[in-house]
Amino acid sequence: xxxxxxxxxxxxxxxxxxxxxxxxxxxxxxxxxxxxxxxxxxxxxxxxxxxxxxxxxxxxxxxxxxxxxxxxxxxxxxxxxxxxxxxxxxxxxxxxxxxxxxxxxxxxxxxxxxxxxxxxxxxxxxxxxxxxxxxxxxxxxxxxxxxxxxxxxxxxxxxxxxxxxxxxxxxxxxxxxxxxxxxxxxxxxxxxxxxxxxxxxxxxxxxxxxxxxxxxxxxxxxxxxxxxxxxxxxxxxxxxxxxxxxxxxxx
Amino acid sequence: xxxxxxxxxxxxxxxxxxxxxxxxxxxxxxxxxxxxxxxxxxxxxxxxxxxxxxxxxxxxxxxxxxxxxxxxxxxxxxxxxxxxxxxxxxxxxxxxxxxxxxxxxxxxxxxxxxxxxxxxxxxxxxxxxxxxxxxxxxxxxxxxxxxxxxxxxxxxxxxxxxxxxxxxxxxxxxxxxxxxxxxxxxxxxxxxxxxxxxxxxxxxxxxxxxxxxxxxxxxxxxxxxxxxxxxxxxxxxxxxxxxxxxxxxxxx
Amino acid sequence: xxxxxxxxxxxxxxxxxxxxxxxxxxxxxxxxxxxxxxxxxxxxxxxxxxxxxxxxxxxxxxxxxxxxxxxxxxxxxxxxxxxxxxxxxxxxxxxxxxxxxxxxxxxxxxxxxxxxxxxxxxxxxxxxxxxxxxxxxxxxxxxxxxxxxxxxxxxxxxxxxxxxxxxxxxxxxxxxxxxxxxxxxxxxxxxxxxxxxxxxxxxxxxxxxxxxxxxxxxxxxxxxxxxxxxxxxxxxxxxxxxxxxxxxxxxxxxxxxxxxxxx
Numbered sequence: 001x002x003x004x005x006x007x008x009x010x011x012x013x014x015x016x017x018x019x020x021x022x023x024x025x026x027x028x029x030x031x032x033x034x035x036x037x038x039x040x041x042x043x044x045x046x047x048x049x050x051x052x053x054x055x056x057x058x059x060x061x062x063x064x065x066x067x068x069x070x071x072x073x074x075x076x077x078x079x080x081x082x083x084x085x086x087x088x089x090x091x092x093x094x095x096x097x098x099x100x101x102x103x104x105x106x107x108x109x110x111x112x113x114x115x116x117x118x119x120x121x122x123x124x125x126x127x128x129x130x131x132x133x134x135x136x137x138x139x140x141x142x143x144x145x146x147x148x149x150x151x152x153x154x155x156x157x158x159x160x161x162x163x164x165x166x167x168x169x170x171x172x173x174x175x176x177x178x179x180x181x182x183x184x185x186x187x188x189x190x191x192x193x194x195x196x197x198x199x200x201x202x203x204x205x206x207x208x209x210x211x212x213x214x215x216x217x218x219x220x221x222x223x224x225x226x227x228x229x230x231x232x233x234x235x236x237x238x239x240x241x242x243x244x245x246x247x248x249x250x251x
Numbered sequence: 252x253x254x255x256x257x258x259x260x261x262x263x264x265x266x267x268x269x270x271x272x273x274x275x276x277x278x279x280x281x282x283x284x285x286x287x288x289x290x291x292x293x294x295x296x297x298x299x300x301x302x303x304x305x306x307x308x309x310x311x312x313x314x315x316x317x318x319x320x321x322x323x324x325x326x327x328x329x330x331x332x333x334x335x336x337x338x339x340x341x342x343x344x345x346x347x348x349x350x351x352x353x354x355x356x357x358x359x360x361x362x363x364x365x366x367x368x369x370x371x372x373x374x375x376x377x378x379x380x381x382x383x384x385x386x387x388x389x390x391x392x393x394x395x396x397x398x399x400x401x402x403x404x405x406x407x408x409x410x411x412x413x414x415x416x417x418x419x420x421x422x423x424x425x426x427x428x429x430x431x432x433x434x435x436x437x438x439x440x441x442x443x444x445x446x447x448x449x450x451x452x453x454x455x456x457x458x459x460x461x462x463x464x465x466x467x468x469x470x471x472x473x474x475x476x477x478x479x480x481x482x483x484x485x486x487x488x489x490x491x492x493x494x495x496x497x498x499x500x501x502x503x
Numbered sequence: 504x505x506x507x508x509x510x511x512x513x514x515x516x517x518x519x520x521x522x523x524x525x526x527x528x529x530x531x532x533x534x535x536x537x538x539x540x541x542x543x544x545x546x547x548x549x550x551x552x553x554x555x556x557x558x559x560x561x562x563x564x565x566x567x568x569x570x571x572x573x574x575x576x577x578x579x580x581x582x583x584x585x586x587x588x589x590x591x592x593x594x595x596x597x598x599x600x601x602x603x604x605x606x607x608x609x610x611x612x613x614x615x616x617x618x619x620x621x622x623x624x625x626x627x628x629x630x631x632x633x634x635x636x637x638x639x640x641x642x643x644x645x646x647x648x649x650x651x652x653x654x655x656x657x658x659x660x661x662x663x664x665x666x667x668x669x670x671x672x673x674x675x676x677x678x679x680x681x682x683x684x685x686x687x688x689x690x691x692x693x694x695x696x697x698x699x700x701x702x703x704x705x706x707x708x709x710x711x712x713x714x715x716x717x718x719x720x721x722x723x724x725x726x727x728x729x730x731x732x733x734x735x736x737x738x739x740x741x742x743x744x745x746x747x748x749x750x751x752x753x754x755x756x757x758x759x760x761x762x763x764x765x766x
Contacts, residue, residue, distance in 0.1 A: 008599035016604045032623060088515040089522035099743050100736040101698040104713065106705070107720035107728055111542040187612040191702045194618070202615070206706075209618035217619040221611055228610030305660055323663040335657040338756045339679045348675075352665045380756035400665060 033215035042219035058200040061117050062189045065124025073129050077136025102127045120192040127188050128181040139173025175239045182231045186224055252281040257311035260297050270461040272297050284437045286451035290501050294462030295440045296408055303327045303406045328402030330410045334389035336381040342392045343377035349400040367395040387418035405437045423449055424478055431475045448489045458500040465496055542725045553730040569700055569711035572628055576635025577696035581689055584643025592651020613638040614702050626707030635699045639692040646688025650681030683757045686750040693746055697739045
């Protein structure tokens with residue numbers, strides 16, 4: 001049963017690659033590179049160090065923005081869940097802003113922070129804030145009252161409450177939020193690097209596309225995909241280690 | 252009518268197989284109300300599933316009027332532990348659904364469904380949605396829906412288990428009343444000893460590890476039964492006897 | 504203290520309405536007193552600009568162009584996504600067939616494909632709609648599949664008990680039972696469509712609300728820029744509202760989960 005399943009999965013991959021190859025052969029190959037060409041280009045980019053340099057550039061800004069979002073999202077999530085006045089003020093605002101494409105606000109961000117790295121970091125934190133807030137808020141609200149009463153029964157407040165009770169209880173929600181926010185981070189980094197930047201993966205895509213080199217552009221696209229997959233697996237693995245008390249992994 | 256012939260069921264878990272059920276052999280006559288009593292994990296649900304054709308026995312088989320049961324049919328209607336009504340349909344539409352599946356038109360099916368709706372006492376609630384009903388009412392609706400299949404046999408898998416004590420007793424009386432005016436054969440699974448005595452003509456006690464028939468206890472209480480029957484002193488002696496059997500089955 | 508599900512009292516409503524109001528008033532005052540640089544335009548001016556965009560009709564052409572792409576992409580992407588998702592939910596071989604490729608393409612930010620596709624199709628409606636449709640596919644597919652996978656197994660047994668065909672079971676039982684989860688996916692897809700609509704319009708000059716916002720920014724027409732952003736927000740909000748209405752109408756009697764994992 002299991003091997004049959006794996007065989008069908010393999011078949012799926014083969015069919016996909018077959019269709020891709022078919023398309024590439026039928027159309028003008030320069031416009032539509034074959035899978036092989038893309039992988040060759042990828043290899044070249046890795047060897048020449050271009051890839052690593054730009055991956056680091058993109059990731060450093062991205063992770064910077066993500067950290068800000070984690071901090072702000074967690075802080076506000078916990079505060080809103082525990083104080084209904086602040087919640088009444090902020091939560092509706094956040095709920096209304098959530099469905100709006102924050103990318104539309106990017107010109108404003110550029111105006112304030114310039115065209116360099118900071119506007120990207122801020123844009124990432126702006127967009128990643130929302131899922132993290134929602135998850136931490138829900139996670140905090142879901143903490144059983146009995147645990148909180150236990151804490152106050154033992155006179156545990158403030159920083160100690162946060163460290164010993166709230167944060168461990170919130171860890172699963174935080175990680176779920178991170179799992180949702182990470183692809184958003186990659187998307188935002190990609191788009192912001194399309195607009196006026198001199199380093200990073202998004203910038204490379206635009207550059208190669210302007211050179212009519214779709215194979216290299218697609219190689220970078222693949223890199224994005226790999227980064228996304230690795231990040232996702234990393235977060236899932238972290239969850240099993242950090243939230244060791246939960247046997248059933250249901251992300 | 253139903254012959255359970257040396258049925259066993261094996262399960263695979265992490266490499267090794269273990270025998271969950273059997274061998275179980277039973278004979279059930281037409282029109283009988285048989286309760287199957289056992290503690291958790293004795294495989295009584297599995298037995299019911301095999302009788303209904305929803306699961307396949309590892310060895311042995313089940314015959315209905317001489318024909319082997321290999322897959323689910325309308326002749327054996329299952330009533331689940333949770334009401335399992337379609338939340339997107341009203342109560343009446345839910346009851347009408349099995350009738351529709353036999354080829355009748357929607358209008359005709361709704362018409363016929365009202366008969367069953369009234370039978371279970373829900374005539375005021377036909378237009379309600381399942382999420383608007385209480386647990387007891389939902390089970391009544393589920394029962395009506397199963398009756399709408401016009402089965403020969405009712406297979407009931409602890410249908411009153413999730414209800415509170417009062418509702419459970421009401422439903423037991425309701426079910427007995429309904430059955431007594433029908434020609435249905437019923438196989439009823441429960442872990443509640445009093446329930447098994449009140450409802451059944453015969454109580455089949457299933458032991459554990461593996462689940463086999465410990466005893467078949469004929470219940471000699473007068474029919475028709477109602478709320479007064481529970482006061483009969485014989486109930487208490489049956490209860491003590493069955494309790495002892497169950498206790499034996501749970502000590503390994 | 505954590506307050507659970509208390510009906511918001513009047514004082515909380517006052518805060519909910521008052522707080523943003525206070526912020527807007529502060530913004531207005533700050534902008535008028537020239538505390539902020541020139542690009543922090545006063546809300547009153549933004550509203551005036553928005554109004555003039557409506558009255559001189561300039562905004563409608565742009566809105567039409569943008570919404571056409573967003574909706575076209577949304578409909579194509581989610582239609583394919585929901586159909587394939589439901590099929591994958593009921594048939595393990597279908598699920599396996601798509602599993603690896605879907606998992607990988609899902610991890611790729613679809614917008615990164617845009618410049619490459621633009622080499623082939625130019626910065627046109629077609630290339631934009633393809634990217635939008637591709638992005639809308641995934642939330643629709645995943646949620647439809649999980650919806651079908653997650654239905655109460657008793658429903659299937661009930662169907663077998665009534666001896667109905669697999670097709671009938673799929674149409675009459677599985678689809679209605681999966682509908683709430685399908686709509687969760689559709690709502691996420693719609694949001695994604697709007698995000699990609701903007702993202703594809705800020706690159707490669709063309710028309711539409713996103714392009715207008717970008718060109719207003721480049722021309723220093725900040726009031727127009729803010730007004731355009733407002734229109735983007737408003738169209739997004741009302742589209743979402745419409746979808747929500749459709750969802751509640753079609754999913755009568757069922758719970759529409761809000762807190763589903765947003766993938």
